[in-house]
Amino acid sequence: MNLRRLLRPLRSRFLFLIPIAPALLVACNKEDAQSTFGTSGPIADTQASLFIFIFWIAVVVFVLVEAALIYSIVKFRRRGDSDDSLPEQTHGNNKLEVIWTIIPVIILVVIAVPTIKIIYDQDGPPTDQGPVLEVNVRAHQWWWEIDYPGEDVVTSNEIHIPVGQWVNFTMHSDDVIHSFWVPKLAGKLDIVPGDVRQLAMKADEAGFFFGQCAEFCGEAHAKMRFRVKAEEPEEFQAWLDSMRRPPVELVSEDAIAGQTLFAANCSSCHATNTWQAPAARNERTRLAGLRTAFIGNIEDSAVIPAPNLTHFASRETLGAGLIELNSENLIKWIADPDDVKEGNRMKDLAAPYRNNSLSTNDVRQLAAYLLELKPIAADAVVAAVDLGGTAEERGEAVFAGSSGCSGCHSTGSATLVGPGLADLSSRSSDAEIHESITDPGAVIVEGFPDSVMPQIFESTLSSDELTDLIAYLKSL
């Protein structure tokens, strides 16, 4: 038989392979940020090697089966309509049945043995490769809360880790199921609310690795991203230290104006003060309180756990690893968060957006403030924190500053989220004010919803701060 004639129908039968070819052509770029190839750590390396091993077995089976199929289509096709004779009528062959049962079993055993070995190997960090860095991850719709237990360092959405050291992520979810995935370093693990998950990995080289939530978690799931920054150990240590130093003094007038705006509009959800050890230790409680307040009053809540912004300007991305952090992007983000990340809660909940009260100038000043939020240099002389002034002055700083009272309460009679506090001393005793701060649910002013004010200030405020705050409130 003429070979060309044999191949002619074969060519058209191969048509279905054509679409696979371009897919393979565009395929081979290991450099892509979230590629599961070109990995940078032992966990992901092993996973990729195991995949390649199974892949080639599958390719061999694929080629054999499809080739046999195409061969029989070509070889055994009916030639001409007039050929009505019957082919040999075979009914089966027990020997073949046994063979094509046994061979797949052998192949699958070959795959299963290394698979199960690796499952157990990758269950937790190795115990014989030096100290393991513990990092806590808490997933939120749609951002990541990060803290370093024992280090008093809290941050969000950008995770710093040292190169060459095993890291053990202990993961919780505050709302729905999320999945923590940094393809270059390790496969994903779901984070189930009400439960704890642990995932160990190690970076073998420095890099800024892309991560993304892999379990569908609601409206902004596509934009729940994050980054892992693997640095040389000394750089990592320097970063940890910097996160515990106070911020530089604000320079620009815009930034100074922005600080006041931030205190009034943003600080009830976003913390910027966890460079102080007590605040860092309280951050989890504060966020949990915000969450309780949110869950207790979903329809009207004005608060929700929000990313920690301490030393925000030292980050490289914005909006949970979405866009580069720069002035232009930040202004865009503050002006209309929904435009960058549709579904995010800030636009829905925060009073300034609900009341549409941020002017273009306010936005610019807020951005200026946030872009100056960075730690002082390591060798800078840290001025002793001066707690001078009167109790009222110190209380005012607590009120307008990090504890964020001014985000919800005006010092006049206007109602923001909570009641205005003017003339408070004529209405309430010291003890009543104290109770309302530490146990907000005890007395609710008529007309205001329950469970909005976070039940956290008893733990976040020191007793001195509380005394100063009450003194200030009584002076209004």
Add this chain to the structure above:
Amino acid sequence: MTTIAFPTLISRPTSYTGLWSWIGTVDHKRIGTLYGVTAFLYFLIGGIEALVIRGQLSTAENDMVSPEIFNQLFTMHGTTMVFMVVMPMSAAFFNWMVPLMIGARDVAFPRLNAFSYWAFLFGTIFLNMSFFLGGAPNAGWFGYANLTGNTYSPGDGVTFWALGLTILGVASLAASFNFIVTILNMRAPGMSLMKMPVFVWMALVTNVLLALAMPVIAVALIQLGLDRVLGTNFFNPLAGGDPVLWQHLFWLFGHPEVYILILPAMGIVSETLPVFSKKPLFGYPAIVLAGAVIGFMGWFVWSHHMFTVGLGPAANSAFTISTMLIAVPTGVKIFNWMGTVWGGKLHLNTSMMFSLGFIAMFVIGGLSGVTHASPPTDAQQQDTYYIVAHFHYVLFGGSILGLFAGGYYWWPKMTGKRLGESFGKWHFWTMLIGFNLTFGPMHWLGLNGMPRRISTYAEGMGWETSNAIATAGAMLIAVSVLIFIINVIRTISSKQEAEDDPWDGRTLEWSIPSPPPAYNFARIPQVKSLDDYWYTKHPELLHDERGEQTESPAPVEEDSHGGGSIHLPSMSYYPFVVAIGMSIGIIGFMEIRVDIPSTDLQLPWLSVVGIVVGMWGLLGWIFEPVTAEGGH
């Protein structure tokens, strides 16, 4: 015939044509047609949803649809294709072909059969109405708790989903009992189980799976409904509930469901391949056994959908082994199909091309499945486009191509006309190429780190080209479906008449006229062997190969009822009424309630209306004689 007195509130339909005759029909062939047409309409709707999804993902940072709409679309695309397309399309073939292939005049429970269709129809209409009533379900076809709770899915979308699927579950259960009993009890004399066509075998396995799997999802859906409507906490971790419980229940249903979706298509190609190869099915007992083993082992693999949930190394290892084992019987089927083709005389018409395409594509889906049967590799692949590619190779390359093979194969039997072959081949090639263009690149997208269910993606991730190719492929699939529709319209409006046995078929349905008369078989056939009809046409083969018997098969016996009188169930409106009542009863659990005076209880009045209507219809059903007075 004595009739117990019960007020006949609605009289039977009398005419065998027109709308009311369809609503009152209990003929398995008409019900099959209703299932088929409905499923095809939903195939178009689910396809349009897919096209919008592909449009949105064609480029990076696209905003053709909002994330909220996108989430509704992928949720409804999955829900539609699984519950409203592949399952009912399989049911259409079961309805049409099971009685014809086992030599029966109808199914065991004709009115239950009608009820099943109407319940299915109302459930699907209710689910799709959500698009116009405040938003469709948006938590994925898998509806993972606790995202489906009121806190994170406010609005009624997920409630529509839970209640709608509950209605569909009732419909599936009714259908499954009907087919199990039909297949076990109504085979023609002489047709022992091992002389049943493989399609009937796969129908049996599928319906046993349905009967066992549907209660599992029903439990989960009722728990979800209670969480949402009455404020229980089955899946609420804040109150001690467990979101992972949902996943176990869902996949304990969901994995058998995968086989519910693929076994009917496997049954179809097990019929078409022998017919168009002019050879008996290779290894009939092996294929039957493999199908039954798959149906059994399908219950022990569910946690491979949950390798990344964190169930621990022991659970992951156990489910790895069970998952790999289930690949073995699947392989046995594929090898036997190839053994069937091998040495045959292949008639490469459209139906055969779809059948061969099924094998070629299903192999790819099966092999990619093995790559994520291994939890360490699945950790990188789970919830990425790699998985999307995998299950579309199984469910589109497998189920849908298989169902089209069956469509082209049985079209002349069902309608008396053959679908056009040249349009058919265009349909096949555009669909095969479009399918591979769409889903082939998704393998790479997944390996390149693109998660599933994301409404958009950033530039520079290396995902643009593959996504653009996939979208182009989806449009080609749309073109191929248009070609099919044109083919159907041309065929229906043509004047041709198909022969009773156009393909030189092997099974009993080809022994009767095309389309079959209402009573199917004038005489109930007497079956002596597998592929009995083939051997009545080729008696010398039976003698040559098996030496089982020397005389030609005996002529079929007189109908067991004798006298040539054929009893068929008469039409009835009651299944329709009960289906309406039941559906309204379930729908009424949405927040349509009135306060009961002087208590703090609320009355779901719509449910009460539905239950009353349903009970009344049920009584009418019970007291209505199966056969109308004077009918036959």
